[in-house]
Amino acid sequence: MVDEDLARRLLREQHPDLADLPLTWVGTGWDNAMWRLGAHLMLRFPVRKESALLVEHEQVWLPVLAPTLPVEVPVPVRNGVPGESYPWAWSVVPWFEATTAAATPPASHGAWAEQLADFFVALHVPAPADAPDNPVRGDDIAVRREPLRDRLAQLALTDSERIAARFDELAAAPRWTGTPVWVHGDPHPANLLEHDGALRAVIDFGDVTSGDPACDLATAWMTFDAPARARFRARIDAGCGWDDAMWRRAQAWALHLAVVMQMHPVEYPHLAAVGRHGIEQALAG
Template structure:
């Protein structure tokens, strides 16, 4: 399985210390420590309640900018906490991109609890998507790999390549062929989180959702991308509660749920084949593929 892409800029404690001293001196003397590392960002905890986010690649440098611009506006309508920028760093000679310091949402990632333990927040997450999936601004960020149609050759080729390594390849591809060609989304583009998997859902560890993080993939488009979380996050019981909550108001039609299953399969394969440096995301991928294989074609 592939490793994370090489960083364009090496982000270490010395660089973080220099940037804080230069641009946010009131934060420079607070304790700090490496918090998390992903394909796109390096995260450092500052003091007890802050997280500094530093893009590690030019290809992902706009993601923090998206969060800084849009999260203060979107948070007003959401009924769960999302990270809010308390400081925005500017590009400099030492570091070429925008970086940010946001509040730390307390809790544990839902990827660290069992799927059965996530059932408790199924309705909460459905309600959060009720609030999020509203018509997006005309100048919303563009994202070529989220909120778009999966009925494209580039997606089809990747799914087939990734599925080929699984004993259940035929069953996976039968579902992909059926779901990825569901009727296309023809509604008004809505706000889409774009990366709504358990690692980005924060809980209190006792069945309550306390926040949604990592909004860098934020875009406008088909809500099916986010609704894939029904299979990424929940087991059959949690998924039933989640889908029934959304179906109660007629928010989601059958074609959208079909596209959501295609997104779940697509994302599940990504996590199951490209997360060698993240056991939690690998487990999300394995869980997702098991869930979609339990669905009839």
């Protein structure tokens, strides 16, 4: 648990010029505890060993990717290192005055569908050979078949059979054979920030990797309604020229990820709501 005392102690040890700024707890997600620092900064502390590697990926690669992207991303302004009181890397990142898209109605997200499409057109370019590995993103969606069924059995959703059948149909699309491209890995609505009807920033690049971009494009079903999704796809197709197989794999990813988001509805009700919307949209078309 990263409480205020620990956060301030780490600041005094490693970034003393920031140590006296006000600290306000923001929340704790699957991977990180977050504290707002002053008016313009935020601290991100991994809560488990596996998350620490994700923070390191952000520290290395966000400074490389940010200049190529048309939307702001949380490039670390300071890097924290392991110490006696805390065993993992951590970051000081910008604070964005914005609201997560998970907290606003999906019907309102169409205002920035083209902005998000432009972000992916810029991101989905060939990645270097030393891009981070990720065992659960950017690979063949067909290998998610059994994990999906296991989760459906645990959840006992009323539409489990429809989800499984539709997933199988979509995941049968031809596999990705192109050059591996950069992949965000987790661009669901909780990682998309909006302000004044526009996309303010795309955050949480911990899953950044290379491979098939279909897993990123799954956000078309988790974030948008059908009219906005059509505009999102048209904009991306104009920039990248993806084929129908890409979008079928993306829709299969949407079903898989939307089911994953149902696994902890009490702890993360906002993610469960995103998942329910994603399932509804992905089953509808």
